[in-house]
Amino acid sequence: MAVIRDVIPAFELFQPATIDDAVRLLDQHSGEAWVLAGGLDSMDWLKDRIKRPKYVVDLTQIRELRGIKEVNGGLEIGAMTPLTEVVHHPVVKEKFGLLMQAAELVASPQIRNQGTIGGNVTQDTRCWYYRGGWNCYRAGGNTCYADTPTAVNREHAIFDADRCVAVSPSDTAPALVALDAQMVIRGPRGERVVPAEQYFIGPGVDITRMTVIRPGEILTTIRIPATWAGAQFYFEKVRDRQVWDFPLVNVASAIKPEGGNIGSARIVVGAVSCVPRRLTAVEAAVKGKPRNEETAAMAGNMAVEGAQTLRYNGYKVPLMRNLVKRAIRGSEGGTWTS
């Protein structure tokens, strides 16, 4: 783990009051500015002195980035809305319980008070080689230190590793992909809207970034359509310390029943690849089938097809298989298989 040095190198701090001002500042200091939301990811980088930005643009003073609105049966959530507010919002609870469950399992109450939903989905990976300042692929070098024969890689990817084996550590990201959310991004060239499924990018596309956010851009809003409102949701997160930790694997599912069977489903697994992994083949396979043990077992086995384990993360295969089974079954009971 990186050594916390506590004293952050000096930088010039900007606290814009509007999105336009923030975008202008980021554009003005392109390549040298750091975007600060809740600060929980940023402070690690800055205190460890791995990142030394000349300018920091703090988004906390931008009111238009906060709050939750009901729009056409769906929701618009400002990117700077604290996770606690998401957890306690009545409409989130009533219609989009999946997001509530996911947000409630993020870290600790104090962190949820400070951490924002935008920051949670946009945060960087927790690979400790990368966070420790090693000059890996993701940091601009030419080696993945987590994918060497002697590497300690218990938390790393079992899917879609492409030179880098880091994973997305977000809990809300799989839930938002399952809910078919849209991410609104503002930059110097205007606004663009990206489906949550495409918001996250793997190392094959860009090894130095986790999301499609380019330098100079910020995530402003997360739109959740009414499509999956009131569906049957399931979220489960497995972590080392129940009180406060990043996921080893998490699963988010939204299922609409039809005639006693599964009508349609979206199932997304987190922390098994660099992006939240949507299981489209499993979704197609379970359509029209009953939510029973047999369907769950079939879904679990399908879900882990093609997994490639590293030295220490083989346990993620049965873990993911069982989480998908439980997501299909919709209860925490039942047997686990390894």
Place this chain on the structure above:
Amino acid sequence: MDLLRWGRDPWGEWVLTHISWSLFWGSLFAGILFFVAHASYMFLSAHRKRAAAETAALETKYKELPDKIEKHSLVARLFHWVMAAAMFVLLFTAFLPIVGIQFAWVTWHWIAGLVLTASIVFHIIHASFWLDFWSIWVGPKDIPEFKAEILRELGHDVPGPKPGKYPLGNRLYHLAIVVTGLLVVFTGMTMLVRVRTPLFTRNPYLFSDSTWGWTYVGHGLAGVGLVGLVIAHVYFAVRPEKWWITKGMIFGWITKRQYLSYHEPSRWAVSRAGAGTAPVKPSERV
């Protein structure tokens, strides 16, 4: 501007990691600059070839030659176009992400790299045993032709040797492609052992960090060099006065008139059937 990028290895030593992508823009700019400068020059000066009367006299002398002279065999053309396709895939997959067009490029890149490598290995064997191996190389024997070509490019009407099968520019380009191509293939094949493929077990410890750094730098330098070289090649391939050469690479043959206008029959002798052969002694000439 830094031309190379450095990083610290786990032992705290500074090692090379990559070239700076500024070099890509440099190579692209140089290629475009060359294109503009050469096109302007060609617009302002007449392109030199053998005089019509001289060519007509040669036509009389070589009247027994067929109308179509085979320049490139089907196998040679297939190699060229397979290599060209692989090269374009390699360049696009390597550099489009750098200019901001992002997609999952690595798999396409290494597959195209394998195709390029296989085509080059095939070409080396084919050229060594089935083609006139030395006809594409340059050496001291080409100095008189080089002098004559330079003077012609400068607008002087000078006598002197015409090229054999391949014009001098063609041979110099081939030399540059051999150097950059072999460098990019050799470094690329070693880099392949760091990528997950069905071919090898990954081995990031094949070289030391420093050697890997040099490998990446070599691959990057050859890659950006190929950007400029490919721009120049495409430019010459589509120039109107060079179009007959390009057509030769597509259809495999050139006309007798083109053969006599641009080539030196003593340096590229052809049989009466039209297929190229190795140069023959003057007494054996047609």
